[in-house]
Amino acid sequence: MTNPLVEAVPLVEAVDVSRRFSRKLDYAEKIANLFGAGLEEKTVHAVDEVNLAVYPGEVVGLVGESGCGKSTLGRVMAGIMPASGGEVRWKGRPLTSLQGDDKRAMRLSAQMIFQDPMSTLNPRKRVLDIIGEAPKVHGIVKGREMRDYVAALAERVGLDASYLDRYPHQFSGGQRQRIGIARALAVKPKLLVCDESVAALDVSIQAQILNLFMDLRQEFGLTYLFISHDLGVVKHICDRVVVMYLGRVVESATPDELFDNPKHPYTQALIRELPSVTDRRRVFTPIKGEIPSPLHPPAGCHFHPRCPKAFDRCRVERPVLKENAAKVAGRHISACHLNDLAAHQATNATAEPAI
Amino acid sequence: MTPVLEVKNLSTHFMTRRGILKAVDDVSFTVGEREIVGLVGESGSGKSITGFSILGLVDPPGRVVSGQILFNGEDLLKMSPGAMRTIRGKRIAMIFQDPMMTLNPVLSVATQMIETVQAHDRVSRTEARARARDALGLVGIPSPEERLDSYPHQFSGGMRQRVAIAIALLHRPDLIIADEPTTALDVTIQSQILFEIKRLAAEFGMALIWISHDLGVVAALADRIMVMYAGRIVEAGQVDGVLTAPRHPYTSGLLSAVPAAVPRGEPLRPIPGFAPSPLSRPSGCAFRDRCARATDICATEPIRSIAADREFRCFHPHLWSAA
Ligand SMILES: Nc1ncnc2c1ncn2[C@@H]1O[C@H](COP(=O)(O)OP(=O)(O)O)[C@@H](O)[C@H]1O
Ligand SMILES: Nc1ncnc2c1ncn2[C@@H]1O[C@H](COP(=O)(O)OP(=O)(O)O)[C@@H](O)[C@H]1O
Ligand code: SF4
Ligand code: SF4
Ligand SMILES: [Mg+2]
Ligand SMILES: [Mg+2]
Numbered sequence: 159m160t161n162p163l164v165e166a167v168p169l170v171e172a173v174d175v176s177r178r179f180s181r182k183l184d185y186a187e188k189i190a191n192l193f194g195a196g197l198e199e200k201t202v203h204a205v206d207e208v209n210l211a212v213y214p215g216e217v218v219g220l221v222g223e224s225g226c227g228k229s230t231l232g233r234v235m236a237g238i239m240p241a242s243g244g245e246v247r248w249k250g251r252p253l254t255s256l257q258g259d260d261k262r263a264m265r266l267s268a269q270m271i272f273q274d275p276m277s278t279l280n281p282r283k284r285v286l287d288i289i290g291e292a293p294k295v296h297g298i299v300k301g302r303e304m305r306d307y308v309a310a311l312a313e314r315v316g317l318d319a320s321y322l323d324r325y326p327h328q329f330s331g332g333q334r335q336r337i338g339i340a341r342a343l344a345v346k347p348k349l350l351v352c353d354e355s356v357a358a359l360d361v362s363i364q365a366q367i368l369n370l371f372m373d374l375r376q377e378f379g380l381t382y383l384f385i386s387h388d389l390g391v392v393k394h395i396c397d398r399v400v401v402m403y404l405g406r407v408v409e410s411a412t413p414d415e416l417f418d419n420p421k422h423p424y425t426q427a428l429i430r431e432l433p434s435v436t437d438r439r440r441v442f443t444p445i446k447g448e449i450p451s452p453l454h455p456p457a458g459c460h461f462h463p464r465c466p467k468a469f470d471r472c473r474v475e476r477p478v479l480k481e482n483a484a485k486v487a488g489r490h491i492s493a494c495h496l497n498d499l500a501a502h503q504a505t506n507a508t509a510e511p512a513i
Numbered sequence: 514m515t516p517v518l519e520v521k522n523l524s525t526h527f528m529t530r531r532g533i534l535k536a537v538d539d540v541s542f543t544v545g546e547r548e549i550v551g552l553v554g555e556s557g558s559g560k561s562i563t564g565f566s567i568l569g570l571v572d573p574p575g576r577v578v579s580g581q582i583l584f585n586g587e588d589l590l591k592m593s594p595g596a597m598r599t600i601r602g603k604r605i606a607m608i609f610q611d612p613m614m615t616l617n618p619v620l621s622v623a624t625q626m627i628e629t630v631q632a633h634d635r636v637s638r639t640e641a642r643a644r645a646r647d648a649l650g651l652v653g654i655p656s657p658e659e660r661l662d663s664y665p666h667q668f669s670g671g672m673r674q675r676v677a678i679a680i681a682l683l684h685r686p687d688l689i690i691a692d693e694p695t696t697a698l699d700v701t702i703q704s705q706i707l708f709e710i711k712r713l714a715a716e717f718g719m720a721l722i723w724i725s726h727d728l729g730v731v732a733a734l735a736d737r738i739m740v741m742y743a744g745r746i747v748e749a750g751q752v753d754g755v756l757t758a759p760r761h762p763y764t765s766g767l768l769s770a771v772p773a774a775v776p777r778g779e780p781l782r783p784i785p786g787f788a789p790s791p792l793s794r795p796s797g798c799a800f801r802d803r804c805a806r807a808t809d810i811c812a813t814e815p816i817r818s819i820a821a822d823r824e825f826r827c828f829h830p831h832l833w834s835a836a
Contacts, residue, residue, distance in 0.1 A: 223701065224699055360556055360726060361726070364770075365772075365781035369780050387700070389700075431700050431701055433703075435728045435771060438752055444707075448669055449702075
């Protein structure tokens, strides 16, 4: 595993990045307002002042439950969606300052791979064109060399090159994901943002694709932001794991640290509740409550209504990301007020039992 | 222990334009009283169609072509449509991955639940409503009395699934068939629902067939596990035994393919290749193209080997010595 030097410049970095979506009033609501309903536009804080640096060669996992902002943060860091606040930096330079060739190069250097490749593969195009179009347009390969170029890539990702004239619907889910990967690789990217790229695949096909990602990392010197709701997958392939909850990063550490020594009560719950083949006929001890709506996130620590260890301060003050007072191995940070208590106090701070 | 359900040599085929698709192919199993049985296998292996066949929900071009489905000793396949409707919903209930398969979006939860109660029991509206409210409370829905008058879209995904479970529980069925009901849910919500289901199944003495592609979920929940591949049950037995000492190469292949099976950072060990198209499966053992143990004999049908609490269909099963 790579251990990036502290002074290395991140390949991509989010600095206090926020992304808000405002939900416009629909027609019925506007009418209601004519009659004095007083409805207002609602704002979703999908990503709320997040700091995250991804260093060259690193595989960073981004985990958390649905709606916590993983996809939004991934898109913003890949430069395909603007931030509403803060700044994304590519090799140290703000994305908003990039112009012309630099901007184009950055766009090609960061590629996304989605969960459902069908949604991004044009059904009326042959696989050859799906993979070969962008490199041709961007002058990475000449027109008459395209077929050879695509065939080599297809072979590399485990697609039969004799199928290049077929259409996406003629392939299985796993093969379509390989098409998506070949298309991303065709423009010689530095960063792959994988958004739930293996979530829809059966376990064995998932293992094949994960192995492919890891091989490509070595071979093409890739950096990954690997978004997944599956902690088991992330634990296996990532150098660092970042846990999000309701738009905020709540913990970040190496997988070994995170799994052996989770600090944030939310991370602890996620790890405890992860179903595992080696953990048979167990007793479930779920945390209570639903994930709150990002339209009305709880004050203070977003997790406090569900947290078994919440205390008064949690309801009013947002905890900042920092190392634990007990000084665990470097670069393990979490956002929880328990960090400020001495170790013995923290373990005793159990307020209410789960369910 | 008398079995609640005994499925014997069930085959369900789809007569498609491209040929006969054997979605379920000579499947036999039993579910004991109060037993939780996990049914696992990759997508397309026939798990859902097995569940649909039991409930008589297979639509053309699909058809149960042979077999028996004995429910408390009575063959469901020989029952009149009217008698089947009484069984379905009252004695056997189904929960789907998408709760909207059960719920009607334009009716309030109360209306739907009262209808379900009154479909099988002659009780007053007031009593039906009280039973609906109690069922919502049982599955952990806060303020059930107020929530009764909500519509399905006013619930979160996890709460909607709880409502579907509450509906399944209304008549205290003997058997619930649950088809991937937590697959679309987040892990903390999944955990809450598994907790409730486990508690309720024990409390009401219900048997459960839990269909899932997630071995971890089945490991945590089930007493027994059945592994399906290409329309067949290739291995079945007690969860502990099957997961620690699998006999069938497909079962061991699945277990080896999960990330937790190898040390962190090392290459994973997938089963080579992918499942054959259901219209062009190899003759004999359908797994043989992908199986490291295959020999010539595997081109013929492997029969069910049944030993003490374990059965499998394989000519060259793994051998485990008592450690
Ligand atoms: N284009 C959009 N318009 C409005 N709201 C959005 C949009 N994209 C995402 N959201 C909202 O932002 C929040 C975070 O979403 P997302 O980034 O997709 O989360 P995740 O990938 O972790 O499931 C959710 O509440 C979601 O509904
Ligand atoms: N309505 C249908 N028409 C034709 N084939 C079907 C139909 N429903 C299911 N099948 C086929 O039956 C097989 C088993 O499907 P299913 O039981 O849904 O698998 P699983 O639930 O294990 O993913 C699959 O090959 C599927 O394509
Ligand atoms: S800050 Fe408080 S509520 Fe938030 S996770 Fe820590 S203890 Fe729980
Ligand atoms: S019957 Fe043969 S091909 Fe099938 S699983 Fe057993 S060894 Fe493998
Ligand atoms: Mg997402
Ligand atoms: Mg299914």
